[in-house]
Amino acid sequence: MNKTLVYTQASNRPVSVPPTPSQRAEHATASAFLNALLREWSGWSFLSHAQKELLCFGEDTVCLPLQNNDRLLLQVPHHTAARYEIQLPFYLWNSEGRCKPVSLMSALTTLITDSTISGEHSEKQFTLLSRVLDSHQAQMRAYELDANNTSHPAENWSFQEAEQALISGHPTHPNPRSRDELTKDDALLLSPELKGQFPLFWVLADRSILVSGSGVQRTAFDMCLELAKSDETLPETLRTKVDKGYVPIAWHPWQAERLLARPQVIQWIQQGFLKPYGPVGKAFTATASMRGVHAFEAPYMLKFSLSMRLTNSKRVLARKEVERGVQMAELLSGALGDKLANDFPHLTILTEPGYVALQDEDGGALEDSFVVLRDNPFHEPTQTGPAMLASLCEPHLGAPSPLSDLIYRQAAQKTLSPQGLAEHWLDAFMEVAILPLLDIRARHGLLFGSHQQNMMIALKDGMPAHLYVRDCQGTGHLTTHHDVLSAYLPDIGKNAENVVPPEIGDELLCYYVIVNNLLHTVSTLVIDGLMDEARAYDTLRRKFKAAAQSTTSDPAFYDYLLTSPTLVSKGNYRTSLSNVNEASGDGAGQLAAFFKIANPFNNKRNSDDIA
Template structure:
């Protein structure tokens, strides 16, 4: 018994250390980007202006081993100590208190610990696409609490966590027909089960159904809602947590989830649902006119109940297999950055060739949709898929999630371009470029990126040429946004050095 107990303790200590490291890296990225200033001296040395203290870290893309200088000596910070330091700096910088965000930071770290323990016992999916979707232990690399799950006990959410390799049946509800709200093509939902006469079928996410139970009790009592069991086959949660993939039906379903994940409470808000079909039609038309193989996973429509419009809403999205080129395998772009077994860029012997092929597939569709169709894609890492041929070469880009799309002139051209550059370049290309350079020492990703953007120069897109000479790029300030209580959809940016400047070999911290 003692040896086993000692082993368990060592395992717990190891998981705790890993959880601290995973949770500290994105928090440090935020601190170094938004508040700290480089200090002269050794590499990794920074000054915290509000507190007047020195901070040093090891590593660049994923900083670690944070230490603060106090009373003439360096003191190592665990995650809780780092949270306290960040909160102190934020109070000094903004003059505002905030008790909610530190709790989210701690919850995010505890969620990582629970995820790591669950992954140690779980079997990863055989499908490499699903493996990429379920690989994000770190999550958003520039968010102070990327894995927060609303502060609830892990037992409530782990059964539905993509990072824990979860899969689960969806709950099937019957909604009285006179209370159903349908918009667009939702016919795929009716194939998931069978509703009795006078009712329409509505799948529900089990976690959301638990969260909404008090508000739905009356509808179950008076017969507006009835329970019809569960789907025969499991659904797989994707990186977005509330969006699941249903392989048998070849579709994605996006649900409301009354939990804050990163910046937003992930409910399907009425105002977004009411414009869903119009926006999706504009994006679908734009992609139909684009040259090349790029594809859009259409949000075909939504179904809900009038008495619980947002809580029970479900969006029906095209499946990925219906759009991927024959013989190609899709991967989540964020998964390529995080890393997983079988990731194509990790296995390539030619990172320069792989990267050129990747840029050719990803960059032109986003820029052409903007220039020719006024469509601002939210082409960040979690909304972008890349399909690779059998030899691992990128051959197709796919994009998803109409909720984040902006249309010109409803959004100004300047604001739309800024959003596009943040999502595509800062959030997406910089992160993958740095991951490639880290995994393939000596590889410089920026000449190829400059060449691809130079090839995109055109009279109707002067912004593309200006991007190559701009001294800075816009980077979203997620730490300050959450501390000041800004709306989750707000975008406030801080200028960062532009790695696309010819000959610029300085280290660039992307988002």
């Protein structure tokens, strides 16, 4: 399949005119919003065949009944167990039988403010509506910037290109690009989808006003100095130990502006305990999470506390999160890390070995000031990969996803069947990316929150060859394996609030690794015409069954996937509508809304296969 062709979202048929940035943004907004709503709300249905004929609709059509007896309709050319591919425009079919197209914003406003769908709390409805509009505007700016983009094929992306290739954000979220408080100028500087690059705000801080933690032999202060020394353009006083009582610390520009306005910080500056140098040094690049940054020459990536709400939560790091990071670094720097490296040679876990923060009034850590240091193995700008899974699987209006485009081109170059190559790709993805994480859960009880943005795939000849997992602050472990892990690290879980019973831990693992990750990958290949969905799930079911039978450890998670009628999914629509800060919950007290979806691995037609 020729990569220069443009394809319709419905059928991958070539079209002559590529979509405009406005059309791409509207499609992305509608797709993410509807996928969240349709997954969580059971009040909708498909039109009958007779109704479609009456309205002259050629595709399956979703019907969303409203409180006033009108209905909103939207054609859905493709749908899978995890995703719906939509075709704009919306249509309003009123109670008198008249049907007319309506604008996207009119349709979304109707859905958000309709009490049948979104409850009766008007203040929360309008808060969500404002965030949906904000997200849409952010996507519009990104697609305008991308209008003339001649980006490399996915297998040629550098690490930074892969991080910034994701434009529309989470594919199952009503407001995937909303950012409370962020101005247009700030967004242009700081946002990954707008190719944000910026120097960090450097300070020298007296150790007496700092809190730090390290999970390795080097102290966090030594890591900070190592980071400063890696940039020869920084002022010399930041790169040398002129005064051993001070530590060079890099803040995110957004973070710095707010910290510098705090009375205690102002006082420290006046007393000489804190010496601001401002935005200096080489530019760092915003990664997909926005609060994480990367520079090829730096020994560490950095993750910051940002006191802004991104989608569902305030992105202020909690002490429990940074403690999880250093505990995992300590765990993996010892015998267990050696064992994992030997057992899973194609897996790299990017640890977060250190953190620093200013002291709060009680001598603890001021959470708004956290700076986390993360492993950075990506030092060559000309080196390809790895590619973030979310970027590979992003739906594109008028074209296949980057993943499917890769497979179509590889198949053409190798004169292979695209469908056959897609099956090989999914098989390699399972072996490299999914099964190792489930095996680690079975053997060691470790849970990695490896959703699409935390999973990066190194490609070789277009095929998955190595997995990189990040965000150890989202890790946990099962109570059933606590004693085993404590033998490696006696204090594991202390102050981290991430030791959970299997009934909670396995549900969280299910959402992140299976629903958010694997099901979305399958849906991408199915919707792009590369795979039969039933055949794909038959294959995956057999793999899970083989893993359950071969493991000498705990098979409970495999059994859950094979026998449970439902899987757990996060309800981003309900969570966004509720206006909670989901980051405030711990493993046992999640503030996000979770619910059950049908389990495609437990197919009754194949009950003999999983008996």
